Amino acid sequence: MAATRLVSTILCLLLLFSSTTAKKIPSRRREPCKQMVLYFHDIIYNGKNAKNATSAIVGAPAWGNKTILAGQNHFGNIVVFDDPITLDNNLHSNPVGRAQGFYLYDRKDYFTAWLGFSFFFNSTNWHRGTLTFAGADPLNKTRDISVIGGTGDFFMARGIATLMTDAVEGEVYFRLQVDIKLYECW
Amino acid sequence: MAATRLVSTILCLLLLFSSTTAKKIPSRRREPCKQMVLYFHDIIYNGKNAKNATSAIVGAPAWGNKTILAGQNHFGNIVVFDDPITLDNNLHSNPVGRAQGFYLYDRKDYFTAWLGFSFFFNSTNWHRGTLTFAGADPLNKTRDISVIGGTGDFFMARGIATLMTDAVEGEVYFRLQVDIKLYECW
Amino acid sequence: MAATRLVSTILCLLLLFSSTTAKKIPSRRREPCKQMVLYFHDIIYNGKNAKNATSAIVGAPAWGNKTILAGQNHFGNIVVFDDPITLDNNLHSNPVGRAQGFYLYDRKDYFTAWLGFSFFFNSTNWHRGTLTFAGADPLNKTRDISVIGGTGDFFMARGIATLMTDAVEGEVYFRLQVDIKLYECW
Structure with missing residues (x-):
């Protein structure tokens, strides 16, 4: 009888415990399931570098044009890009x-940007698939944007x-370091 | 022996129960883990209000220009913005x-828009971090868009x-009320 | 006593098992919780088809204009669209x-695009709500983009x-087949 009472107690405790865990999603840990650091290189078309340019101004405010980033901190410029991604900070490394x-500049009184883009990987010996990013870029030393989806x-x-701006050369070239931390992996 | 059989039965039942809960993610509740109501204020550049404007037309269709929203329900206009966010509906409250x-107008026969933007918070006594939004805006009385990521x-x-349009003044000013319900919080 | 020892052993094992499952999120299955195949139809404004057009060029690079997609694989064109969605591949089916x-072309040397758009459903006998998509489109035979959020x-x-390009007619009409697989359903 003592054994039976003990068993009943265990049963009650465990059912209680189980139903508690069943009701709420376990709290998630803020440790990345995958991390990688990559670089990408942006060469903006300026009317003279058609051969090397990897991006172009395609939207401009009333006071702007398509070959020079607009005054007032480029407010209103939309730039479309297709930039090489490298594993180190060398533009000439194998992408x-x-x-x-695209990115756009959205503020008159100082530099801020907004970005929507994907990393498209098609490498036989690295990765295949995509990661898609979106977010505000206050152009601080480092700034966080969201990884909103992935494929492959x-x-x-x-x-x-x-994001960290790793190099800037005038208004023609910049290089971004991207430290990607994934917290949802399937 | 009776106690042992009882224990075996409990064991089997519990293992069955545990393996069932292990296989599927607990169904998620549609109750927000965080909710907040905010306002933002958009003053479109119209060629005369450079000092106060918080947004500008940067893309226009063939029949449009950059200082007046295009005919045909602004179809084809892209507007870039950097608008103050306030806790109440007063433009002059402390942001x-x-x-x-940005937002863009995407339909000829009536107003519809598509939005991609972030709320960038940098407040010492409120919040720091970002929320990023995307979605179609049919410009009904209220309409739902997705919160696709966050930082900080x-x-x-x-x-x-x-979203709810809280005020419109001609084609220069509008104010949106944004009722944010987060269902995934970490 | 034997029964009590047995019970203790079970208790320990089950507590161990439970605490293990409580600590990690159950691994997620790559089986869609919902799947559907839809089509959408894009008729680009070319200066002559204002009545039928469902999309328009609103951004162009320095060498482009708003009625003809730009040379160099349309690099730099941004197109805004509001296209009918059908359940089969017939443009004239009930949407x-x-x-x-919008989509934009982002590469000079061959066709690649980037897409940000929503499916807006407002059907009395099908579905109501939205799905929002973003991602790189390498314009291969099939290509995967992300479903980043939904409402309703x-x-x-x-x-x-x-995505699969199901038909192309010159530079005026194309039809995309979209095979949507949802892996997170609430």
């Missing part, structure tokens, strides 16, 4: 993919990407 | 952040934002 | 919704959409 999409090797991924 | 991104205080957030 | 948003009947949905 592992292309960064494709990055099926259904979500996470955070920390 | 808690900036709404940054809104790390990895997802949810739904219900 | 169940509208595909609204598709509350909080996420998934993958496989």
